[in-house]
Amino acid sequence: MSDRWVAVLAGGLSHERDVSLRSGRRVSAALRSVGVTVEEWDADASLLTRLREHRPDAVVIALHGGEGENGSIQTILELLDIPYVGADSGACRRAWYKPGAKAELRRAGLLTPDWVVLSQSAFRELGAQPVLDAMVDRLGLPMMLKPDQGGSALGAQVVRAASELPTAMVGSLAYSDAVLAEKFIDGVEVAVTVFDGPDGPRALPAVEISTESGVYDYTARYTAGLTTFHMPARLDDATAAKAADLAVSAHRLLGLRDVSRTDAVVSASGDVYFIEVSLSPGLTETSLVPMAIEASGQSFGALYADLVDRAITRSQTR
Amino acid sequence: MSTADHLPDRSGARSLDPHLGRYAARAAGMTASEVRALFAVASRPEVVSLAGGMPNLAALPLDFISEQMRSIVAEEGLVALQYGSAHGVPRLREQICEVMALEGITGHPDDLVVTVGSQMALDLVTRIFIDPGDIVLAEGPSYVGALGTFASYQADVRHVVMDEHGLVPEALRAALTAADQAGRRVKFLYTIPNFNNPAGVTLAVSRRAEILDLCARHDVLVIEDNPYGLLGFDGQVYPALRSMDADNVIYLGSFSKTFASGLRVGWALAPHAVREKLVLAAESAALCAPTLNQMVVSRYLATHDWQGQIKSFQTTYRERRDALLAGLAQHMPAGCTWTRPDGGFFVWLTVPEGVDTKAMQPRAVTARVAYVPGTGFYADGFGSRQMRLSFCYPPPERISEGVRRLAGVLADELELLNTFGPAVSRSLSGPQTPAPDTA
Numbered sequence: 196m197s198d199r200w201v202a203v204l205a206g207g208l209s210h211e212r213d214v215s216l217r218s219g220r221r222v223s224a225a226l227r228s229v230g231v232t233v234e235e236w237d238a239d240a241s242l243l244t245r246l247r248e249h250r251p252d253a254v255v256i257a258l259h260g261g262e263g264e265n266g267s268i269q270t271i272l273e274l275l276d277i278p279y280v281g282a283d284s285g286a287c288r289r290a291w292y293k294p295g296a297k298a299e300l301r302r303a304g305l306l307t308p309d310w311v312v313l314s315q316s317a318f319r320e321l322g323a324q325p326v327l328d329a330m331v332d333r334l335g336l337p338m339m340l341k342p343d344q345g346g347s348a349l350g351a352q353v354v355r356a357a358s359e360l361p362t363a364m365v366g367s368l369a370y371s372d373a374v375l376a377e378k379f380i381d382g383v384e385v386a387v388t389v390f391d392g393p394d395g396p397r398a399l400p401a402v403e404i405s406t407e408s409g410v411y412d413y414t415a416r417y418t419a420g421l422t423t424f425h426m427p428a429r430l431d432d433a434t435a436a437k438a439a440d441l442a443v444s445a446h447r448l449l450g451l452r453d454v455s456r457t458d459a460v461v462s463a464s465g466d467v468y469f470i471e472v473s474l475s476p477g478l479t480e481t482s483l484v485p486m487a488i489e490a491s492g493q494s495f496g497a498l499y500a501d502l503v504d505r506a507i508t509r510s511q512t513r
Numbered sequence: 514m515s516t517a518d519h520l521p522d523r524s525g526a527r528s529l530d531p532h533l534g535r536y537a538a539r540a541a542g543m544t545a546s547e548v549r550a551l552f553a554v555a556s557r558p559e560v561v562s563l564a565g566g567m568p569n570l571a572a573l574p575l576d577f578i579s580e581q582m583r584s585i586v587a588e589e590g591l592v593a594l595q596y597g598s599a600h601g602v603p604r605l606r607e608q609i610c611e612v613m614a615l616e617g618i619t620g621h622p623d624d625l626v627v628t629v630g631s632q633m634a635l636d637l638v639t640r641i642f643i644d645p646g647d648i649v650l651a652e653g654p655s656y657v658g659a660l661g662t663f664a665s666y667q668a669d670v671r672h673v674v675m676d677e678h679g680l681v682p683e684a685l686r687a688a689l690t691a692a693d694q695a696g697r698r699v700k701f702l703y704t705i706p707n708f709n710n711p712a713g714v715t716l717a718v719s720r721r722a723e724i725l726d727l728c729a730r731h732d733v734l735v736i737e738d739n740p741y742g743l744l745g746f747d748g749q750v751y752p753a754l755r756s757m758d759a760d761n762v763i764y765l766g767s768f769s770k771t772f773a774s775g776l777r778v779g780w781a782l783a784p785h786a787v788r789e790k791l792v793l794a795a796e797s798a799a800l801c802a803p804t805l806n807q808m809v810v811s812r813y814l815a816t817h818d819w820q821g822q823i824k825s826f827q828t829t830y831r832e833r834r835d836a837l838l839a840g841l842a843q844h845m846p847a848g849c850t851w852t853r854p855d856g857g858f859f860v861w862l863t864v865p866e867g868v869d870t871k872a873m874q875p876r877a878v879t880a881r882v883a884y885v886p887g888t889g890f891y892a893d894g895f896g897s898r899q900m901r902l903s904f905c906y907p908p909p910e911r912i913s914e915g916v917r918r919l920a921g922v923l924a925d926e927l928e929l930l931n932t933f934g935p936a937v938s939r940s941l942s943g944p945q946t947p948a949p950d951t952a
Contacts, residue, residue, distance in 0.1 A: 213553035361933040417545035420530025
């Protein structure tokens with residue numbers, strides 16, 4: 196591996212820039228630790244020129260949100276014929292839009308909480324209160340509100356009373372033009388990391404998330420110590436297998452590649468519900484994917500170096 | 514949660530912070546926040562940042578400073594690169610007294626402690642005066658960095674209303690009386706009288722004696738923080754509170770806005786009895802402010818037309834202030850009010866009722882404009898209808914563009930609020946929030 200050099204893309208202009216910069220630094224250090232030459236590049240107006248002039252052997256996309264996950268950066272790398280780690284542009288476009296991903300997985304028979312998507316203009320044109328009332332009738336309370344795209348729990352809120360709903364809507368719509376409202380499943384939150392290997396996608400043991408506040412929000416995600424993780428999750432074998440199957444199925448059905456992280460909730464009755472999938476998962480010091488890798492006894496750097504190799508091989512055999 | 518819960522155990526439970534059970538209570542609020550995360554985007558050139566308070570250093574004579582620094586190291590390197598006294602470089606302390614004389618202060622170099630920026634001076638003052646739970650009075654709104662310092666010493670911060678002429682004496686009297694009646698001790702009043710950060714307003718000269726008198730009668734010390742005092746756009750200089758009461762005012766000064774913020778040289782001028790404790794506190798905090806940096810400032814004051822340089826800063830900031838005020842007048846919707854500073858870096862903007870500037874911030878980042886939501890400038894949750902706009906750094910045309918973008922963001926937010934109607938509640942928002950532009 197040491198004769199290869201990789202550009203790690205991090206930063207960008209999305210709301211998740213700060214998280215992305217931390218992910219970029221972490222994965223860069225991990226790759227360097229196994230002998231890969233790494234440069235960290237911001238995704239700015241100079242990126243295309245840099246890619247053209249320097250042509251890295253491969254790119255690792257540590258961008259979260261926006262252009263890093265909606266297929267735009269991937270399209271550019273495909274245009275330039277530069278290998279990269281992660282899902283291709285078409286799969287990104289499908290998985291990035293949360294309601295679309297949920298619909299696709301439900302069609303395939305996977306469990307996912309009931310949901311509705313409503314745009315700002317729908318509320319404006321149809322009148323907010325009747326729409327909010329209908330949402331409560333359909334989904335019940337509490338309900339989960341989040342922007343229809345983006346990650347890091349930015350703009351995500353649990354709404355416990357109908358009176359909180361208008362204010363929560365304003366908060367979520369600050370991040371996107373549409374809101375995904377979802378039936379709240381009371382249960383155990385787990386995250387399952389999936390990696391492609393020689394024998395296809397395989398799930399690492401689920402990580403269970405337990406927060407003091409009960410909500411795994413931005414503060415709980417990125418403040419070390421506010422969340423307790425159980426690795427592996429405290430699930431019986433059958434439920435753990437269901438969670439792994441769900442994550443691998445989501446990875447396959449959405450056409451994801453190399454790595455993904457599926458967030459799920461295990462209900463009291465043992466059902467495992469798909470919540471969302473991240474195709475460029477967080478790689479920071481407090482993120483779930485590096486934690487799952489280390490808990491499985493593997494090296495974060497070696498695993499990502501392997502993904503780099505796979506990307507290069509994929510490009511050579513195309 | 515018990516300490517044992519934070520440590521890895523055989524069942525695989527793991528906290529990412531094994532020190533969690535060890536932190537002092539004062540660290541409780543030190544967590545990641547969405548607001549701070551969004552500021553990462555503000556640093557990108559695509560974003561017009563009206564958020565930061567970075568001085569505009571472009572006009573500094575860099576070649577001259579470079580030559581002076583070279584000369585200091587070449588000629589006095591063994592002093593410049595050595596530890597110094599916690600008190601500060603003697604020659605610089607004399608020069609600082611000359612600087613303060615511009616605002617009417619008669620200070621003795623022995624009563625002055627040089628610090629790592631005035632932020633350190635504020636930390637030292639708080640350290641030696643505040644026990645947990647002691648009351649600190651501060652303007653509402655007040656400097657976010659000061660509120661952070663007060664929080665770290667677990668002070669009980671009470672805000673005192675300002676209007677367009679600064680701190681309102683009647684409100685100060687009421688706050689002091691209320692504390693007296695409750696049997697509570699107010700340790701000091703923290704005030705930024707000139708070109709306030711974040712409000713932009715200046716304490717009327719006619720109020721200054723009254724405020725000093727009130728504090729003296731209630732046995733309350735005054736901490737006067739004055740980083741912007743020489744940055745009046747018309748060259749006006751107001752008499753420092755310290756110039757009117759040498760016994761009951763600790764004056765904090767800084768070269769961050771009048772010379773170079775990166776050198777981190779500030780100071781405290783204290784009554785003689787306090788000075789010794791400040792020196793000892795400075796010694797335990799940092800041993801001394803960087804000697805080299807102090808000597809650079811001293812050389813700059815001795816060999817450069819620093820007052821002429823400040824005049825050039827005044828011109829720079831006046832142009833930017835004008836651009837911001839013109840943009841606000843042109844673009845802001847009805848229901849907005851703002852202050853009109855005649856010096857300093859900041860304008861305080863109040864937006865129409867119902868808008869929460871913190872909740873609106875992601876929308877602004879998407880539109881490539883950044884500001885600081887008002888709640889950061891209050892210790893008690895107020896300020897949700899306000900924001901601080903800084904005009905010090907971007908060039909005038911970028912400021913104009915930033916205000917145009919901000920107006921678009923605000924229009925979208927108002928449309929959204931109109932859609933959801935009065936059910937959108939902001940418990941701490943609304944006209945009851947006291948602010949210098951609405952009081």
